[in-house]
Amino acid sequence: xxxxxFEEIDDETENEETEDIEAAxxxxxxKIEKTxxxxxxKMExxxxxxxxxxxxxxxxxxxxxxxxxxxxxxxxxxxxYEERKRIRLERQQRMRKQRLLKRFLCLGAFCVAMxxxxxxxxxxxKGDREEAQDQQQTVKNVEQTEQSDLPMxxxxxxxxxxxxxxxxxxxxxxxxxxxxxEPVYSFxxxxxxxxxxxxxxxxxxxxxxxxxxxxxxxxxxxxERIYPASMTxxxxxxxxxxxxxxxxxxxxxxxxxxxxxxxxxxxCSAAGFLDGERVTxxxxxxxxxxxxxxxxxxxLAIYTAGSQEAFVDMMNAKLKExxxxxxxxxxxxxxxxxxxxxxxxxxxxxxxKAAMQNELCREVLSAHTYTTKATAExxxxxxxxxxxxxxxEDKDTGGEVLCAKTGYVVQSKNCAVSYGTSAGGTPYIxxxxxxxxxxxxxxxxxxxxxxxxxAGG
Numbered sequence: 001x002x003x004x005x006f007e008e009i010d011d012e013t014e015n016e017e018t019e020d021i022e023a024a025x026x027x028x029x030x031k032i033e034k035t036x037x038x039x040x041x042k043m044e045x046x047x048x049x050x051x052x053x054x055x056x057x058x059x060x061x062x063x064x065x066x067x068x069x070x071x072x073x074x075x076x077x078x079x080x081y082e083e084r085k086r087i088r089l090e091r092q093q094r095m096r097k098q099r100l101l102k103r104f105l106c107l108g109a110f111c112v113a114m115x116x117x118x119x120x121x122x123x124x125x126k127g128d129r130e131e132a133q134d135q136q137q138t139v140k141n142v143e144q145t146e147q148s149d150l151p152m153x154x155x156x157x158x159x160x161x162x163x164x165x166x167x168x169x170x171x172x173x174x175x176x177x178x179x180x181x182e183p184v185y186s187f188x189x190x191x192x193x194x195x196x197x198x199x200x201x202x203x204x205x206x207x208x209x210x211x212x213x214x215x216x217x218x219x220x221x222x223x224e225r226i227y228p229a230s231m232t233x234x235x236x237x238x239x240x241x242x243x244x245x246x247x248x249x250x251x252x253x254x255x256x257x258x259x260x261x262x263x264x265x266x267x268c269s270a271a272g273f274l275d276g277e278r279v280t281x282x283x284x285x286x287x288x289x290x291x292x293x294x295x296x297x298x299x300l301a302i303y304t305a306g307s308q309e310a311f312v313d314m315m316n317a318k319l320k321e322x323x324x325x326x327x328x329x330x331x332x333x334x335x336x337x338x339x340x341x342x343x344x345x346x347x348x349x350x351x352x353k354a355a356m357q358n359e360l361c362r363e364v365l366s367a368h369t370y371t372t373k374a375t376a377e378x379x380x381x382x383x384x385x386x387x388x389x390x391x392x393e394d395k396d397t398g399g400e401v402l403c404a405k406t407g408y409v410v411q412s413k414n415c416a417v418s419y420g421t422s423a424g425g426t427p428y429i430x431x432x433x434x435x436x437x438x439x440x441x442x443x444x445x446x447x448x449x450x451x452x453x454x455a456g457g
Contacts, residue, residue: 125197184323185350187214196220200447203415204434207345208452211353211419211427218452222346223327226433229407230269230292231417232335234365235351237288239314240304241360249282249360253303259295266336268294271384274377283372285364289405290384294334301333308333319343322350337409345431352417352429356403365403365419368393388416392442397449399423406441414441422453 187209196206196218205221216222255273263270271293273279279287281303287296301311311333319328328343335341343351355361368389371381388404401420408414415433422428430448435441 125195184321185214185353186323187216187346187349189216189219192217194218194452196448196452198447198451200451201432201444202435202440203432203444205345206432206444206448207349207430208448209349209353209429211356211429217428217454218448219346223344225327225342225344226415227337227341227409227412228335228343228348228433229337229409229412229415230335231348231405231407231415231431232330232333232341233288233292233297233407234348234355234361234405234417235315235318235330236297236300236311236333237285237361237364238351238355238358239311239318240285240300241358242318243304243314244281244360249280249285251281251303252278253281253284253299254278255295255299259298259302262298263294266294266334268334268336270294271296271372272378272382273299277375277377279375280373285360286367286370287372287382287384289364290367290370290386292406293384294336297334319347322354324350335407335409337411345433348417348431349429352403352419352431356419356427356429362403365405387438388418388442391439392418392445395442395446397446398453399428399449401445401449406438408438414438416441416445418445420449422449426453428453 193216196208197220201220203220205224205226207219207222208217209215210217255275255277257275260270260273260275262268269292271283271287271291273287273293273295279299281300284296284300284303287293288300298308301308305311305314312330315330315333316325319325319330324343324347328347329340330343331338331341355365365386366389367386369383369385371383372378374381386404388406389401392401392404397420399420399422401418403420404416404418406414406416412433414435414437415431416435417429417431419427419429428449430445432441432444432448435444
């Protein structure tokens with residue numbers, strides 16, 4: 001029994017010693033493993049730092065040097081690296097500031113240059129206006145001098161011319177009255193006449209006339225030659241209206257194949273009349289103006305004079321009566337382009353003034369819409385419109401635009417002549433040419449009326 005007891009004690013002692021040895025071994029292993037992991041992490045961190053530094057080095061010698069760095073050398077190198085980085089950042093900031101300064105200087109120089117250009121332009125325009133006013137004053141002085149010289153000339157020549165004038169104005173033996181000359185309309189500049197320089201007016205030529213005083217309110221290239229395009233039809237209806245009585249308006253005219261072919265071949269706007277269609281003379285007037293119909297204008301010319309050629313002779317005779325023979329000449333009644341078919345915006349203002357004195361012309365040129373008389377070809381008639389009047393009627397012109405006629409050919413671009421009244425009831429005539437579109441032409445008239453019609457005028 002005692003032996004068994006001691007054997008058990010020996011076994012327990014041996015087990016305890018075994019457990020102590022295993023615990024000591026495990027602790028040693030853990031310390032070794034911990035030491036190895038720590039050493040590995042330090043080595044890895046050192047390698048990462050070395051690699052990061054190597055990427056920023058500029059030559060291979062520095063890379064080789066870093067491999068042998070000790071802790072002290074590494075601190076010195078890192079401090080040197082930070083210094084170089086700081087210097088590089090400062091240099092970049094200085095360069096950025098220099099670039100911004102250069103940009104501001106360039107922008108400032110550009111603004112100064114543009115300001116100088118604008119100022120020079122303003123003063124040059126002012127000088128041009130003053131020069132124009134001086135020229136106008138010189139012309140007036142010359143005219144006044146000539147007028148003052150007339151009495152002296154009459155005194156030298158005696159009273160014979162005056163007696164001759166009296167004899168001319170007396171009725172002849174047959175008791176007939178002498179022919180009265182057609183009034184010649186002319187417009188003149190004043191010291192208040194403005195040069196149209198608004199950037200909103202795209203047209204290359206323009207004129208605004210106070211029709212009540214025959215004075216030019218504003219102008220731009222008013223005496224330069226233009227191609228009037230379908231503004232020609234203002235003179236067409238004026239010449240025809242002077243030859244046609246009220247009773248003739250209900251007369252009928254047969255549209256021929258020659259007329260429709262002429263309008264088609266020359267790419268004219270058309271009222272829409274057909275070959276063989278019998279239309280009234282009144283419809284020819286409205287068809288000439290509202291849709292700017294080449295078929296209607298040619299039919300009106302043939303009805304009035306027998307042929308377009310004869311009618312054109314009448315048109316040019318009318319130009320001479322109006323005092324425009326030296327600056328205007330027409331070759332057709334429609335406004336087709338021809339180098340010999342020309343006038344000025346000043347001439348067109350004179351023609352418009354003459355048309356406004358004719359009741360029939362004024363009626364036709366003021367119509368916004370019109371429906372032709374029913375025919376076999378058009379049982380319900382043809383409804384036609386003056387689109388210039390319909391488009392400008394809701395625009396603010398400071399008054400009301402009452403009459404108008406537009407035109408377009410490639411050589412003259414878009415042009416128009418309008419007649420309107422200001423808020424105070426003063427009548428004005430506006431003519432433009434050389435605009436870029438039909439709408440732009442309308443806005444040119446709106447701008448001219450708004451900008452240059454005197455307030456309360």
